[in-house]
Amino acid sequence: MMGFARYPSLVGKVVLVTGGASGIGAEVVADFARQDSRVAFLDFDEAGGQRVARETGALFLRCDLRDIAALRAAIAEVAAQLGAVQVLVNNAARDDRHGMEDVEPDYWDERMATNLRHMFFCAQAVAPAMREAGAGSIINMGSVSWMNAQGGMPAYTTAKSAVRGLTRGLARDLGVDGIRVNEVVPGWVFTERQEALWATPDAVARTMEKQCLKRKVMPPDLARMVLWLAADDSAVVTAQSFVVDGGGV
Structure with missing residues (x-):
């Protein structure tokens, strides 16, 4: 984190990240750990979760998020x-293609369970303690895919477009607390997954052509926005959406 912000308000704060065993989620876990937050993360990837836990000191709990009781x-x-x-x-x-x-x-319902439900x-489960404390930050991860009218995965883009509505509705309901x-x-x-599955030279070139900034967007770029929204520095920011895409939308 050399050269990037440290947030005193995140020290000791209890943070829960879903999907923290790889990709953006793993970077978010690592960055909160570097802020000396008390971090836990949920994922069904046992091997990846154990690796991230060893590297960061975060608490890993294996959980299939499609199982609401679990x-x-x-x-x-x-x-x-942790508290x-x-x-x-x-x-x-x-973002499996289909x-x-x-x-x-059945597949449609499973995609909604994987990407939205x-x-x-999770918000419902953490809200009572946040209400009691009179503070809290919930950060939902969306996608530019539906904004770009991307095809080839209609269930995914539907679920991700709904994140906008969920975010704004919950912001209204929970803001009073x-x-x-x-x-x-x-x-x-x-x-790593995107590089392995879809980052062909032609696909990367097309993305760079659309972006204002001619470089790849990497997981730390997303994690730094998440940190700011979690910290007290953004204390009056709510019901908002922040695109981190190098200026491609």
């Missing part, structure tokens, strides 16, 4: 071990 139990365990959650980062998602003609109702139930709710909207972030 999600609730995991959040209760985080509170028991009430003060910052929630709803990061977990999976054609419209191949989608059946858990965000609401001092709880802030915002959305971070990544562009194409070059995680």
Whole structure:
């Protein structure tokens, strides 16, 4: 974190990150740990979760976020071990490609469970303690995919477009209790998964042509926006969406 901000208000703060075993989520976990926050993260990737936990000292709980009972139990365990959650980062998602003609109702429902439903139930689970404290920050991870009218994954883009509505609705409902709710909207972030599956030279070149800034957006670029929204520096910022995409939208 040399050369980047440190936030005194994040020291000792209890932070929960979903999908923290890889990609953007792993970087968010690491950056909060460097801020001396008390960090926990949930993921169903046992090997990746254990690796990130070793590297960061964060508390890892294996959890399939599609299972709401397991999600609730995991959040209760985080509170028991670290204290009430003060910052929630709803990061977990999976942008698997799929054609419209191949989608059946069960797959559609599973995509909503993977990319949207858990965000609401995580927020629901942490809200009572935040209300009692009179403060809290919930940060939902969106996507520019639907803003760019991207095809090839209609269930994913539908779920991610709904994150905007969820964010603004919760911001209104929870603001009276001092709880802030915002959305971070990544562009194409070059995680290991993206590099392995879709970052062909032609695809990268097309992205650079659209972006104002001619460099790849990387996980730390997203993590730094998340840190600011979690910190007291953004104390009067809520119901907002922040696009981090190098100026591509």
